[in-house]
Amino acid sequence: MIEVKDLHKGFNGEEILKGITTTFDRGKTNLIIGTSGSGKTVFLKCLLGLFTPEKGSICYDGKTYSELNEEEQRDLKEQMGMVFQGSALFDSMTVEENVMFPLMMFTKQKKNEMLERVHRVLDRVNLENANDKLPSEISGGMQKRVAIARAIVTQPKYLFCDEPNSGLDPKTAIVIDNLIKEITEEYDITTVINTHDMNSVMEIGEKIVFLKNGHLEWEGDKTQIFKTDNQAVTDFVYSSNLFKKVREAQLKGL
Amino acid sequence: MFYLDDIGRYFLMLKGVFSRMTKGSVLRNLIFKEIDDLIIGSLGITVFLAFFIGGVVAIQTALNLNNPILPKKLIAFASRQSVILEFAPTFISVIMAGKVGSYITSSIGSMRVTEQIDALEVMGINSLNYLVFPKIVAMCMYPFVIAIAMFAGILGAYVAGVYGGFVPGTDFITGLREEFVPYHLTYAFIKTFIFAFLLATIPSFHGFYMKGGALEVGKASTSAFVWTTVVIIISNYILTQLLLS
Numbered sequence: 001m002i003e004v005k006d007l008h009k010g011f012n013g014e015e016i017l018k019g020i021t022t023t024f025d026r027g028k029t030n031l032i033i034g035t036s037g038s039g040k041t042v043f044l045k046c047l048l049g050l051f052t053p054e055k056g057s058i059c060y061d062g063k064t065y066s067e068l069n070e071e072e073q074r075d076l077k078e079q080m081g082m083v084f085q086g087s088a089l090f091d092s093m094t095v096e097e098n099v100m101f102p103l104m105m106f107t108k109q110k111k112n113e114m115l116e117r118v119h120r121v122l123d124r125v126n127l128e129n130a131n132d133k134l135p136s137e138i139s140g141g142m143q144k145r146v147a148i149a150r151a152i153v154t155q156p157k158y159l160f161c162d163e164p165n166s167g168l169d170p171k172t173a174i175v176i177d178n179l180i181k182e183i184t185e186e187y188d189i190t191t192v193i194n195t196h197d198m199n200s201v202m203e204i205g206e207k208i209v210f211l212k213n214g215h216l217e218w219e220g221d222k223t224q225i226f227k228t229d230n231q232a233v234t235d236f237v238y239s240s241n242l243f244k245k246v247r248e249a250q251l252k253g254l
Numbered sequence: 255m256f257y258l259d260d261i262g263r264y265f266l267m268l269k270g271v272f273s274r275m276t277k278g279s280v281l282r283n284l285i286f287k288e289i290d291d292l293i294i295g296s297l298g299i300t301v302f303l304a305f306f307i308g309g310v311v312a313i314q315t316a317l318n319l320n321n322p323i324l325p326k327k328l329i330a331f332a333s334r335q336s337v338i339l340e341f342a343p344t345f346i347s348v349i350m351a352g353k354v355g356s357y358i359t360s361s362i363g364s365m366r367v368t369e370q371i372d373a374l375e376v377m378g379i380n381s382l383n384y385l386v387f388p389k390i391v392a393m394c395m396y397p398f399v400i401a402i403a404m405f406a407g408i409l410g411a412y413v414a415g416v417y418g419g420f421v422p423g424t425d426f427i428t429g430l431r432e433e434f435v436p437y438h439l440t441y442a443f444i445k446t447f448i449f450a451f452l453l454a455t456i457p458s459f460h461g462f463y464m465k466g467g468a469l470e471v472g473k474a475s476t477s478a479f480v481w482t483t484v485v486i487i488i489s490n491y492i493l494t495q496l497l498l499s
Binding site for chain 1: 277372
């Protein structure tokens with residue numbers, strides 16, 4: 001579980017995050033949503049330890065990040081997996097080498113043990129016959145799968161995803177969303193996903209945090225989000241014509 | 255103030271490079287890869303440039319030695335001194351600032367743009383050590399490149415001087431061996447070692463701290479080439495003053 005208390009972060013005198021307090025539960029897919037510029041990415045980078053907050057605290061299963069020494073922070077980071085928006089796979093490495101990379105860096109396993117683990121994880125993300133290919137030789141959906149495999153290969157306690165289905169077709173996006181949800185339940189990890197895709201919200205939004213201008217505007221789950229009266233949330237949710245029509249149909253009782 | 259800020263950040267980067275070392279077995283593979291990319295990959299162009307520069311120096315010297323009192327062996331002497339003292343260490347390093355420097359900046363810069371550096375940081379890896387340290391170690395082999403360049407330069411001078419009909423072969427060999435000061439080689443290799451460090455670190459700095467997209471990677475590469483050249487030329491002046499005067 002990740003507990004965030006009164007988190008503040010700014011750049012060049014401009015405050016981006018203005019006192020966010022929330023919790024992200026273990027074994028659940030937690031979503032951070034909001035419009036562009038609402039502070040989602042800054043919030044996620046604070047959770048990852050890439051940005052140091054000016055005020056407030058982030059607790060990972062009882063351990064407050066800012067109170068840990070450098071080595072403890074590094075140990076904590078080894079328990080984090082991250083799926084970047086653009087996958088962030090290492091260009092010069094094959095799929096297999098990309099997934100094996102965290103094992104090479106942090107374990108003392110023999111190469112055949114590492115390869116066995118890599119193949120198991122690649123099977124888990126349903127990626128076959130791509131082991132020797134470079135990231136540039138595979139599709140965007142496959143790259144996302146490799147990124148997920150790399151993130152979970154060390155069996156992390158926390159999984160962070162920055163817009164994991166951006167740039168993917170709707171069908172592949174749903175497959176990736178469901179894969180993340182399944183992995184979250186299977187590995188019993190705390191997953192935090194940064195997205196503005198309403199399909200993801202409907203598919204996997206077990207806990208949703210809505211940010212607006214650096215504030216936590218609303219939080220709830222995927223059923224509550226369609227019933228809320230919060231204007232900012234409804235503006236966001238029903239900004240798409242499809243959802244607008246679904247809403248109208250609901251109101252008409254169809 | 256802007257430049258002072260960059261200089262400060264450059265030295266902070268160096269501190270980051272030499273702290274929290276990457277796992278030895280991983281580092282070893284990275285170093286071999288960098289040696290292949292930065293050193294072995296530069297040999298061809300270095301030999302080509304040095305050979306023809308040596309040849310041109312010999313021809314230019316020959317054409318300017320109009321006085322019949324001056325012995326022809328001076329062609330070899332002047333070529334040797336020019337190649338060993340300046341053309342091989344400094345001129346080749348400036349060329350390498352373009353070749354190796356732009357490669358380093360663009361490879362690190364594109365990793366920054368595509369969030370690969372963030373991925374390393376998230377994993378708890380010291381990205382500076384992982385990316386820059388192997389390049390510095392690989393560039394320790396750079397003096398070997400310059401040694402080969404010296405040989406190729408003098409060979410070029412011999413070919414142009416002797417086969418161009420400017421100086422007899424025996425005179426050239428005599429001139430080549432005359433008044434040879436071994437300290438000049440020491441001076442050249444001290445310079446080369448320092449240039450190697452600059453060639454590895456200044457482009458890395460420009461790549462690592464770049465912001466923006468693909469266009470900025472190109473701008474950072476150009477900027478890295480300009481600054482590496484400027485620092486090499488200034489260091490060359492200072493080192494010459496300190497070591498030779």
